[in-house]
Amino acid sequence: MIWSIAWRNVWRNKKRSAIILTAVAFGIWAGLMSNAIMLGASRQMVKSAIETRTSHIQVHREGFRDHHEIDLMIQEPDSVTSVIKSIEGVKAISVRSVLTGMCRSPESGTGVTLFGIKPEDEARVSAIEDKLVDGSFFKDEYRNPIIVGDDLAKKLDVGVGNKIVVNAQDLEGSIAGGAFRVVGIFNTVSSEFDKSNVFALRNDIDEIYELGGGVHEIAVILNSNDMLKTVDEKLKNSLSNLDVATWEEIEPQMSILTGTQKQMSYIFIGIILLALVFGITNTMLMGVLERIRELGVVLSLGMNHFRIFYMILLETIFLSIIGAGGGMLATVGTIAVAGKTGIDLSIVSAGLEAFGMSTMLYPYLPAGEYPVVALMVVVTAVVASIYPGIKAIRLNPVEAIRTY
Amino acid sequence: MAVIMSEKICKTYNDGGVPVKALKDVDMEIEDGEFTAIVGPSGSGKTTLLNVIGGLDTLTSGKLRVGDKEISEMTPNDLIEFRLNNIGFVFQAYNLIPVLTAIENVEFIMLLQKVSKEERRGRARELLKSVGLEDMINRKPIELSGGQQQRVAVARALASRPRFVLADEPTANLDTASAENLLDIMERMNDEHKMTFIFSTHDQRVVRRARRVITLKDGQVDTDERKGENG
Ligand SMILES: Nc1ncnc2c1ncn2[C@@H]1O[C@H](COP(=O)(O)OP(=O)(O)O)[C@@H](O)[C@H]1O
Numbered sequence A: 001m002i003w004s005i006a007w008r009n010v011w012r013n014k015k016r017s018a019i020i021l022t023a024v025a026f027g028i029w030a031g032l033m034s035n036a037i038m039l040g041a042s043r044q045m046v047k048s049a050i051e052t053r054t055s056h057i058q059v060h061r062e063g064f065r066d067h068h069e070i071d072l073m074i075q076e077p078d079s080v081t082s083v084i085k086s087i088e089g090v091k092a093i094s095v096r097s098v099l100t101g102m103c104r105s106p107e108s109g110t111g112v113t114l115f116g117i118k119p120e121d122e123a124r125v126s127a128i129e130d131k132l133v134d135g136s137f138f139k140d141e142y143r144n145p146i147i148v149g150d151d152l153a154k155k156l157d158v159g160v161g162n163k164i165v166v167n168a169q170d171l172e173g174s175i176a177g178g179a180f181r182v183v184g185i186f187n188t189v190s191s192e193f194d195k196s197n198v199f200a201l202r203n204d205i206d207e208i209y210e211l212g213g214g215v216h217e218i219a220v221i222l223n224s225n226d227m228l229k230t231v232d233e234k235l236k237n238s239l240s241n242l243d244v245a246t247w248e249e250i251e252p253q254m255s256i257l258t259g260t261q262k263q264m265s266y267i268f269i270g271i272i273l274l275a276l277v278f279g280i281t282n283t284m285l286m287g288v289l290e291r292i293r294e295l296g297v298v299l300s301l302g303m304n305h306f307r308i309f310y311m312i313l314l315e316t317i318f319l320s321i322i323g324a325g326g327g328m329l330a331t332v333g334t335i336a337v338a339g340k341t342g343i344d345l346s347i348v349s350a351g352l353e354a355f356g357m358s359t360m361l362y363p364y365l366p367a368g369e370y371p372v373v374a375l376m377v378v379v380t381a382v383v384a385s386i387y388p389g390i391k392a393i394r395l396n397p398v399e400a401i402r403t404y
Numbered sequence B: 001m002a003v004i005m006s007e008k009i010c011k012t013y014n015d016g017g018v019p020v021k022a023l024k025d026v027d028m029e030i031e032d033g034e035f036t037a038i039v040g041p042s043g044s045g046k047t048t049l050l051n052v053i054g055g056l057d058t059l060t061s062g063k064l065r066v067g068d069k070e071i072s073e074m075t076p077n078d079l080i081e082f083r084l085n086n087i088g089f090v091f092q093a094y095n096l097i098p099v100l101t102a103i104e105n106v107e108f109i110m111l112l113q114k115v116s117k118e119e120r121r122g123r124a125r126e127l128l129k130s131v132g133l134e135d136m137i138n139r140k141p142i143e144l145s146g147g148q149q150q151r152v153a154v155a156r157a158l159a160s161r162p163r164f165v166l167a168d169e170p171t172a173n174l175d176t177a178s179a180e181n182l183l184d185i186m187e188r189m190n191d192e193h194k195m196t197f198i199f200s201t202h203d204q205r206v207v208r209r210a211r212r213v214i215t216l217k218d219g220q221v222d223t224d225e226r227k228g229e230n231g
């Protein structure tokens, strides 16, 4: 019955309760939504990093990642790839040769990383093919085809069908130059990437730069990111003489970002709740002060301090949880809609693209966040009820009944 | 047998630095099952006397035994428990919890006593019936007249099966018919349940109905008369 008294008390002053409920709901909604936007953005960043740059796991010769030295090739690549393919959870791999060099057009030149790939393998590992905005993914029969990013194409002032030259050191240390024909232009979310990476056929690269069939990089895509740890462990064990690196190791700044995000999101909600504590306390205090007589009567009848405090606590929890529940429902609704349609950030997109973010933002909140936030709300309610609760139990019943 | 016995009880309030002597050396004995009215002008100490008997207010000095408890020696927490199990209070007005229905108000006190749910319902229904409100058990206080509210309050006071029912000017806000009706009910309850009733009033209609009348004047007992069988 104390529960039902507390519940009914919440609705006694509908207007006042509505105000604080709205405030709590709005605060929770705003907090959760900004978390969802943050998490959604970082999830997209990770996804696009995996799809275009890092894959889930990359395998190199020890030291290759530092300076991309051409002679640090993977020895016996065939046996390495068969080891990788035998591990459960591996979905696809792409074996690449990697050179750094200068890319030139008649107009200008710039430094690039040149990947030698097999299109059918690469298509299953990276999303470059899906990101083509012009041309095709090595479908047309040209000599020495190459695919470049849109930012590079712009810089070199070339389009599909134009020729470019890529100069790079060969194994002997002398500069070799290859002429390529642009057959496709891609545009990923990262303009940094689009400016400095080009893809050509591995056989062509092998010939031009005389690599003797050597490769530098094996990119691995897994069935799901959840398997990252286990597959990584297995690979590190069985390929102990090679450098096996997960995307988190390849781009540590990205993993720091996603790793700290959860804590940050709770801190954010915590700050909002801290602000709400004052509002809730104030509402409850008003509720106590306007029923002093009633509290005096129940104290007289023999309702003990524990029960009175408990009643006030329940009222505060109801008030907070209803408000927070409303805010959570609103969040679920907003995410259900915005998670599909996306939020268009194109107004600020130029800035975001440089950070490897998409202009369309899909908010996302893991289901596990809701119960944690609900718990935080209950703790908030407990804190907010202390002062009004103490006020209530400190009442002198004689005074309360005499004067009210 | 005296169930309430006071010896030189004093209660002094501090009204902004000025001591106000609300009770001065009150000596009094109340017998088991008595139906007693405390009368006297406003400010004579009626409420204060009922409050100290009921363990709501503390004594400044003197000794007061209520039932088998020495009130003057109890801690505040003991007093809450004492009130719950020994005293039924009826105040002048606004006795009820506004968010609860009539029957829930009556049940509430039994809930505090941890009476089982079925027994609570049954006893509350019974009591409301005996105060003539069986048709209104599900009404909220605001949907009841002042007289009906006071009857619910009496039912609630009896629900905890206390030894003492203390009513402070229970009819003050009622019209004559309602006041008479409430008195009928209290009288009948006193007969049926053998509880000791003490009520304060300065309403002559009510005073007539009491079997014993204690008059207070300036915090002291002025007169104390029992009515005979033929009184
Ligand atoms: N809390 C208090 N503070 C100061 N004076 C009080 C207080 N309560 C009662 N009094 C005083 O004590 C006296 C007796 O009051 P009370 O018992 O309420 O009388 P009655 O119920 O007969 O009207 C009055 O003079 C009243 O002003």
Ligand SMILES: [Mg+2]
Pocket (backbone or CB within 6 Å): B046, B047, B048, B168
């Ligand atoms: Mg009085």
